Amino acid sequence: MKLDRRTLLKAGMAASIAAIAAPAIGQARKKLRVGYLHTPAVDGHLRLGLQMGSYAKHGLELEPIVFTTGLEIFQAMIGGSLDVLATGAVVSNFPARGQGKVFLVNDIEYGTAQLWVRDESIKTVADLKGKQISTTTGTTAHVFLDRALRAAKLDPGKDVQIVNQRMADAVTSFVSGAVSAVALWVPFDTIVRSKVSNARMLIDASAFYPEAAIMGGWAARNDFYEAQKPAIRSLIAAWGEANDAIVKTPDAAVETLQKTQYKDVPLAEFKAQFKQAKYFSTAEWRTKYEDGSVTRWLQQVTDFFAQAGNIPNPVPASRYFDPSAYLEAIKA
Numbered sequence: 001m002k003l004d005r006r007t008l009l010k011a012g013m014a015a016s017i018a019a020i021a022a023p024a025i026g027q028a029r030k031k032l033r034v035g036y037l038h039t040p041a042v043d044g045h046l047r048l049g050l051q052m053g054s055y056a057k058h059g060l061e062l063e064p065i066v067f068t069t070g071l072e073i074f075q076a077m078i079g080g081s082l083d084v085l086a087t088g089a090v091v092s093n094f095p096a097r098g099q100g101k102v103f104l105v106n107d108i109e110y111g112t113a114q115l116w117v118r119d120e121s122i123k124t125v126a127d128l129k130g131k132q133i134s135t136t137t138g139t140t141a142h143v144f145l146d147r148a149l150r151a152a153k154l155d156p157g158k159d160v161q162i163v164n165q166r167m168a169d170a171v172t173s174f175v176s177g178a179v180s181a182v183a184l185w186v187p188f189d190t191i192v193r194s195k196v197s198n199a200r201m202l203i204d205a206s207a208f209y210p211e212a213a214i215m216g217g218w219a220a221r222n223d224f225y226e227a228q229k230p231a232i233r234s235l236i237a238a239w240g241e242a243n244d245a246i247v248k249t250p251d252a253a254v255e256t257l258q259k260t261q262y263k264d265v266p267l268a269e270f271k272a273q274f275k276q277a278k279y280f281s282t283a284e285w286r287t288k289y290e291d292g293s294v295t296r297w298l299q300q301v302t303d304f305f306a307q308a309g310n311i312p313n314p315v316p317a318s319r320y321f322d323p324s325a326y327l328e329a330i331k332a
Contacts, residue, residue, distance in 0.1 A: 029061040030231045035073040035085040038066050041112045041277040042086050042216050047261050048253055049242035058234040071138050083224045088140035088216040092301035095320035096311055101225040102321040104236055105217035111206040111276035112186045113144035118199050125152035134163040134170035135183035140214055143304050144205045145183035147212050186273045190265055213297040236329040240282045247281045282330045289323040
């Protein structure tokens with residue numbers, strides 16, 4: 001019987017799931033309350049790992065709780081409702097205020113943040129001068145928008161009017177024609193594509209990589225991180241198995257996520273969205289943890305939040321990001 005590439009990929013994924021799924025007999029699992037955003041770049045590792053059984057294998061029982069923005073997730077964690085969280089650029093915000101410890105990154109949000117317009121007269125970002133742009137401030141989309149405007153020699157506080165809304169509302173404003181542009185994150189582009197026939201993506205975050213990389217990742221409540229290092233290491237080890245599946249068998253991983261978590265997004269479109277994030281193998285991430293790349297990228301976004309959010313005496317990434325748990329859990 002002749003096996004094609006897709007059959008082999010699916011067989012490989014199935015074998016991985018079967019090998020990981022069964023937890024050790026009699027093992028008491030550590031329960032973790034996990035807040036997350038339902039976007040491929042943020043919940044891909046979480047959801048694929050749950051599907052594979054990797055978290056259970058490493059003695060964890062996760063309670064995933066979905067939120068709309070990273071701001072809301074951090075507020076819930078600070079209030080004690082969550083133990084850990086996964087989010088986008090906001091992972092560089094609250095920890096800089098001393099609220100949360102970053103211990104793991106998912107990916108670089110290479111092209112997940114996008115700027116969409118509908119007016120044919122708007123050819124470049126510079127043409128947005130005097131226009132209204134909807135987005136959710138304090139998020140990945142806002143970090144990207146600020147970078148795009150400044151690159152076009154526009155002052156975000158003077159040359160345009162940024163309308164702060166929850167992302168679903170920001171997209172609705174754009175769809176209705178109330179604003180000239182929207183800075184969004186994937187998968188909200190699906191709504192724009194389907195609702196506005198003449199909508200065009202003007203630019204995405206990939207235009208500023210690697211000089212201005214935006215990363216998404218995981219943070220823990222300060223007290224939880226200090227008291228539960230074994231659970232943190234187990235979470236990272238389980239994440240690593242999902243990450244390897246994404247890197248080594250991307251087609252199979254994407255198909256699994258689309259069928260189980262993103263059924264409303266056509267497979268071809270979901271594959272395109274998934275490629276908007278840049279993934280590295282666990283070994284490649286280890287190198288980037290060791291050589292300071294991750295710390296440097298986190299700090300770049302923290303610098304934005306420190307200025308835009310008027311954070312007094314922000315904690316530097318070198319202090320709020322702890323690579324040691326990853327280096328202990330993921331061996332060279």
